[in-house]
Amino acid sequence: MKKLFAERIEGLAQSDIRRMSLECARVNGINLGQGICDQPIEPIIKQAAIQAIREDRSIYTRLDGIDELRQRIARKVREYNGIPCDPNGEVIVNVGSTGSFVTACLAFINPGDEVILFSPFYGYHLNILKVCQASLKYVTLRPPDWSYDAQALEAVFSGKTKFILVNTPSNPCGKVFTRDELTHIADLCVKHDSLCVTDEIYEYILYDGRRHVSPGSLPGMADRTITISGFSKTYAMTGWRLGYTIAPRPFAEKLAILNDLINVCAPSPLQHGVVAAFDLPESYYTDMRRDYQVKRDMTVEACRAAGMTPYPPQGAYYMLADFSEIGFKDDQEAARVILERSGVAVIPGSSFYPDPKDGRRQIRLCYAKKMHDLEEACRRIRALKTVLA
Numbered sequence: 407m408k409k410l411f412a413e414r415i416e417g418l419a420q421s422d423i424r425r426m427s428l429e430c431a432r433v434n435g436i437n438l439g440q441g442i443c444d445q446p447i448e449p450i451i452k453q454a455a456i457q458a459i460r461e462d463r464s465i466y467t468r469l470d471g472i473d474e475l476r477q478r479i480a481r482k483v484r485e486y487n488g489i490p491c492d493p494n495g496e497v498i499v500n501v502g503s504t505g506s507f508v509t510a511c512l513a514f515i516n517p518g519d520e521v522i523l524f525s526p527f528y529g530y531h532l533n534i535l536k537v538c539q540a541s542l543k544y545v546t547l548r549p550p551d552w553s554y555d556a557q558a559l560e561a562v563f564s565g566k567t568k569f570i571l572v573n574t575p576s577n578p579c580g581k582v583f584t585r586d587e588l589t590h591i592a593d594l595c596v597k598h599d600s601l602c603v604t605d606e607i608y609e610y611i612l613y614d615g616r617r618h619v620s621p622g623s624l625p626g627m628a629d630r631t632i633t634i635s636g637f638s639k640t641y642a643m644t645g646w647r648l649g650y651t652i653a654p655r656p657f658a659e660k661l662a663i664l665n666d667l668i669n670v671c672a673p674s675p676l677q678h679g680v681v682a683a684f685d686l687p688e689s690y691y692t693d694m695r696r697d698y699q700v701k702r703d704m705t706v707e708a709c710r711a712a713g714m715t716p717y718p719p720q721g722a723y724y725m726l727a728d729f730s731e732i733g734f735k736d737d738q739e740a741a742r743v744i745l746e747r748s749g750v751a752v753i754p755g756s757s758f759y760p761d762p763k764d765g766r767r768q769i770r771l772c773y774a775k776k777m778h779d780l781e782e783a784c785r786r787i788r789a790l791k792t793v794l795a
């Protein structure tokens with residue numbers, strides 16, 4: 407029998423995240439597994455999308471997105487991210503930031519090209535890089551603050567490095583890269599003539615007064631950085647599938663063509679709708695941060711009460727927790743038993759590491775949930791202490 411599947415998809419399997427969501431639905435549990443973020447969307451955004459549908463704004467858009475949206479994105483990128491950005495030629499609206507990452511990988515990676523990835527990593531990053539047949543070089547982020555060893559990073563960087571992937575704030579560990587760390591990364595990119603691809607989808611979700619720093623805003627980086635972000639997380643619209651890429655003009659031109667080939671364009675009425683997000687007041691962002699910080703602290707406290715060692719995130723809305731003290735055999739058993747005994751779904755930690763052993767004592771929890779669901783989940787997690795005794 408002929409080999410049917412392409413080599414590039416060898417080894418791809420349903421992720422633990424999707425599997426846990428299915429198992430959670432089966433037992434009607436509370437899902438702290440997948441980063442679904444079930445908050446309501448702001449009414450002005452919904453109204454704008456409904457109006458666009460009523461007005462039949464329903465045909466293909468420009469390959470890089472509608473004018474008004476590119477203009478509002480470019481202004482935000484200049485003001486919030488500090489990256490010079492021209493809406494005509496340096497912004498592409500994609501089908502989710504996942505769409506942005508896929509086009510960037512297709513545009514830059516030949517099979518065997520080296521890409522540096524921090525671990526723990528976001529599974530989609532890993533798998534898309536694998537589908538593109540990148541040769542991966544890992545650098546470990548170490549708890550509790552998820553710092554990296556400067557020499558370890560320098561050791562994997564070389565003239566062969568096509569790009570380094572930064573994710574700040576990061577999923578799954580909630581690391582927010584500091585200006586000093588990003589300056590170190592930028593210096594290495596310049597030294598080795600490498601690109602930086604940076605996923606900043608959680609850029610507004612920061613704790614304890616931290617500030618977001620975009621690699622593309624650092625000296626020497628604007629010409630070699632592909633900045634990826636989107637609307638899914640900031641505006642709680644993961645299913646709208648709207649994201650964007652910021653890149654210097656010669657890169658953006660190619661990325662826009664790929665966007666056109668793969669998706670033609672992002673959904674047009676939703677592009678019109680999301681323009682309204684830029685009219686939200688500053689308080690929207692401060693309230694969101696405050697709300698997530700309360701939820702983070704609740705989740706940290708619940709894990710501690712259960713006997714785990716949580717690593718409080720600096721940003722985003724996921725947390726890794728070490729359960730060694732509770733005594734499960736491994737992370738798979740921990741996730742299975744926690745779901746069975748408490749009806750709360752969490753993700754086995756090994757999904758986030760190149761060597762599964764590194765995540766064997768960890769689980770990931772996502773606290774982007776409605777308050778009453780999270781309260782109930784935290785009550786059940788706390789109760790694990792007695793349930794498992």
Ligand SMILES: Cc1ncc(COP(=O)(O)O)c(C=O)c1O
Pocket residue numbers: 441501502503504505528573576577605607635636637638644647648649
């Ligand atoms: C780091 C990271 N990037 C991208 C995404 C997906 O974003 P989008 O909905 O814009 O495709 C996620 C979702 O969980 C994520 O955690």
